[in-house]
Amino acid sequence: MNLPSLPTRRLLLRPFTAADAPTVQVLASAPEIAATTATIPHPYPDGAAALWIEGHAAAHASGNAAIFAITTPADGVVGAIELRIAPAMLHAELGYWIGVPHWGRGYATEAAHAVVDHAFGALALKRVFAHHMSSNPASGAVLKKVGMKWEGRLRAHLHRARQFHDVELWGLVDDEHEQRQRVRAAATAIDHCTPVLPCADLAAALDHYEQRLGWRRVFHFPERGYAGVARAGATLHLMRHDGPGRPQGASCRFRVRGVDALYAEYQAAGVVDPKGPLESKPWGLREFVALDRDGNALHFGEETRG
Helix, strand or coil: CCCCCEECCCCEEECCCHHHHHHHHHHHCCHHHHHHCCCCCCCCCCCHHHHHHHCHHHHHHHCCEEEEEEEECCCEEEEEEEEEEEHHHCEEEEEEEECHHHCCCCHHHHHHHHHHHHHHCCCCCCEEEEEEECCCHHHHHHHHHCCCEEEEEEEEEEEECCEEEEEEEEEEEHHHHHHHHHHHHHHCCCCCCCCEEEECCHHHHHHHHHHCCCCEEEEEECCCCEEEEEECCEEEEEEECCCCCCCCCCEEEEECCCHHHHHHHHHHHCCECCCCCCEECCCCEEEEEEECCCCCEEEEEEECCC
């Protein structure tokens, strides 16, 4: 099994490399890590991180594990997350740890979402499960957030640091995950988008939109360098951006009715892009391009009939 890299909003989950061993050695040596995991020892032996990483290639090749380094651009490796896979059963146990300096930032939840999605997607597993000590409810909160259901408690199941610990069991099956994905997608549906275009001189840009493009000013915050204009139900926001790195070639698209009349209006105003005359396009729109005073391209298109 080739282990992919899994990007998330803040993280990159990737295979460990030998160069990660010193960081893992430091993070895994913290007593808090041993206290919240079932297998990491304390004291953590010298060289244990390097030996652990050396074993990953064989585990991945056999299909029995998928072990990811949890990394951030600023800090590099901040923890680990893995699936311990039983291929014949089409299920896997999820396990993870985050280095103590990085606790409280939501990294475990973000990484777990990505790995659970990978388990049910690319790996086509039927079930993912996990367990944690009852004394570590924070781990249970992570499992609940990724959609797992509490399945029971094993009393005095784990002997760790000369103590017996109750263990909480959690699980998720593929149809539950699919339903959760549908709910998540519905909850994040996008029903409106307002483009924000850069301009070198906000006041001049507003005048241009009002006087030459026929838009109406709806708000203006000069001290913030921000303004908005509207026309026929569409809105645009304008942002002052006069630094050396000002974006070039920004654009936005509008679906309109009466494109021929609008084209004639903008031709008379002298704002039609010579490279974007009114034409019927292969994608089913009769379309042209106008330019504002900062060179932002405004595409206006009407669906062709028949």
